[in-house]
Amino acid sequence: MRAWIGAPDGPVLRTVPVPEPAPDEALVRVEAFSVNRGELNLFRRRAEGWRPGQDLAGVVVRAAADGSGPAAGTRVVAMNDFGGWARYTAVPVDRMAVLPDSVGFAESATLGVAGLTALRALRRGGPLDGRRVLITGASGGVGSFAVQLAAARGARVTALTGTRRELDLKELGAEQVIGSLADAEGEFDVILESVGGEVLQSALKMLSPLGHFVLLGTSSGRTATLSISSFVPHARQTLHPFWVFGSGEPVGEDLAELVGLIEQGLLHPVLGAVDGWERLPEVMAALRERRIHGKAALLVDGEV
Numbered sequence: 001m002r003a004w005i006g007a008p009d010g011p012v013l014r015t016v017p018v019p020e021p022a023p024d025e026a027l028v029r030v031e032a033f034s035v036n037r038g039e040l041n042l043f044r045r046r047a048e049g050w051r052p053g054q055d056l057a058g059v060v061v062r063a064a065a066d067g068s069g070p071a072a073g074t075r076v077v078a079m080n081d082f083g084g085w086a087r088y089t090a091v092p093v094d095r096m097a098v099l100p101d102s103v104g105f106a107e108s109a110t111l112g113v114a115g116l117t118a119l120r121a122l123r124r125g126g127p128l129d130g131r132r133v134l135i136t137g138a139s140g141g142v143g144s145f146a147v148q149l150a151a152a153r154g155a156r157v158t159a160l161t162g163t164r165r166e167l168d169l170k171e172l173g174a175e176q177v178i179g180s181l182a183d184a185e186g187e188f189d190v191i192l193e194s195v196g197g198e199v200l201q202s203a204l205k206m207l208s209p210l211g212h213f214v215l216l217g218t219s220s221g222r223t224a225t226l227s228i229s230s231f232v233p234h235a236r237q238t239l240h241p242f243w244v245f246g247s248g249e250p251v252g253e254d255l256a257e258l259v260g261l262i263e264q265g266l267l268h269p270v271l272g273a274v275d276g277w278e279r280l281p282e283v284m285a286a287l288r289e290r291r292i293h294g295k296a297a298l299l300v301d302g303e304v
């Protein structure tokens, strides 16, 4: 089969053996996969030959040998640790959810890292009904999911976006869309921060007395200097360093929750780019250069 393989200058498409699943893994024929900003910088850091790819959707071609999980022929969405940017991949049965026919492969392939990050990061903020929520990096993959999920839970969302003005964040549920935190008014009960640098420092000053600040990324690459004076003197705020991996939350169940929201019309993955999988390097360059809003999906062999 063909698969993208990790090399220092980026992924290369090679022919490799079809993986042999463990007893609790199903063999999935990948129909679409997605790429995340966090994956762009892994290639220089990892040894040549590693197998990239976390977010994917496809069809089970061989059920898990231990009898668990979906049967052959079932459409699924999954989040793997690696190996998803390939024609076939082995997926642990507890890291996949069944896809109804009404939910496409390309849109569901975007759910893994970005969708679960938005879902779980918002959980850190507790009940959202009527709460003021600030989402930075709102036009990106995580942000476009977070705006919708927060709005669906009754939050009053302020979305901070930089360059991707063509994405209508109000249509996704934002009450207010701003291009700078200088335009934000009042305090926020929940803040999801993924830009870093001065955005992080300014956002901290806007946290309400009982607010939750979820720190999940540094898209700008800029660091911030923090001290107690970074906060206004509220005594009961909570700072959550967030990592989607290792959080202990069940991947399959969380993916199923997101699929259910799509089915109900409450969540619409924003597909800023859909392309054939051979064009992965070009799509990665576009993501790096902030030319893609929402998510990018790659269609394997164009058969979707």
Ligand SMILES: NC(=O)c1ccc[n+]([C@@H]2O[C@H](COP(=O)([O-])OP(=O)(O)OC[C@H]3O[C@@H](n4cnc5c(N)ncnc54)[C@H](OP(=O)(O)O)[C@@H]3O)[C@@H](O)[C@H]2O)c1
Residues within 6 Å of the ligand: 036, 037, 038, 113, 114, 117, 136, 137, 138, 139, 140, 141, 142, 143, 161, 162, 163, 164, 165, 194, 195, 215, 216, 217, 218, 219, 220, 221, 242, 243, 244, 245, 287, 290, 293, 294
């Ligand atoms: N902790 C975790 O487990 C976890 C999981 C997933 C993602 N993340 C992190 O969360 C962040 C968002 O991920 P994503 O997949 O949503 O990325 P993305 O799709 O590239 O979105 C990033 C957004 O940040 C905005 N941004 C503002 N300043 C930027 C800058 N200087 N450089 C690049 N983007 C800038 C961009 O909006 P404009 O172009 O409109 O300005 C862009 O829409 C990333 O830093 C990622 O590494 C963390």
